[in-house]
Amino acid sequence: QVQLVESGGGVVQPGRSLRLSCTTSGFTFSNHGMHWVRQAPGKGLEWLALIWYDGSKKFYADSVKGRFTISRDNSRNTLFLQMSSLTADDTAVFFCARDNSIRGIGIGYLYNWGQGTPVTVSA
C-alpha cells in the first residue's frame, strides 16, 4: 500500500536551516507530483509547495517562496523540503502528500498523506 514517511523535523534556532525528507513506497514515485503542507499548532492546513513528477516544475506559497525549496530524488523515491531563514512562524507539523495526477496529466488532488514531522523554531 502507499506509504509516505516524513523525517528530519526537530527543534531549530531562528535564522537556521533544516531539510525535511519524505520517503515513499507502494507506488511509482517518478510518475507523481508531490506536495508539502504544514499545520501550525492549533491552526488549519497551509499548502506550501508542489513539485512535478520529473522535477521540471515547482510551485510555492507566497509565505515560503525564496526561503523554502522543494526537490526530489526519483532514484531514491524521496521528496525533500529545504527550509532556510526559519522563524517562529514556521513552527508546524509538516506533511508530504502524493498528487494523484500521473506524469502531469489530469488535475492533481492530494490523495495520500504522511503522518507528518514536527518542526519547532525556538531559541
Add this chain to the structure above:
Amino acid sequence: DIQLTQSPSFLSASVGDRVTITCRASQAISSYLAWFQQESGKAPRLLIYAASTLQSGVPSRFSGSGFGTEFTLTIDSLQPEDFATYYCQQVHSYPRTFGQGTKLEIK
C-alpha cells in the same frame, strides 16, 4: 490567490444528524475542489475530489456538490467517528489554498 471561506467554523451536532458544511471561493474554480477530514493528531484524509466524487473507501453518507464558487459537504446520519475537522481545498490554480476548517463537535 483564491480565498476559500468555510461556514460554519464550528458545528455542534448529534449522532444520527445530517450536517452540511459550505465552502465559498473568492473566484470561480469550476469543480476543482476537494474535501478532507482530519481527526485530532492525525494526517488529513481525502474524502471527496472534483467537488462530488467520493474517494475510494469513504462511506456513502459523505457527499459533495457545487460548482463555480459555492460548494457543500454533506454528512448523512453522523457516526461517532465523523466528529473531526473538515477542510476544503481548491486545485484550480496556484497556490493550492485551503479553507480555514470546520470543527464538527458532538452536542
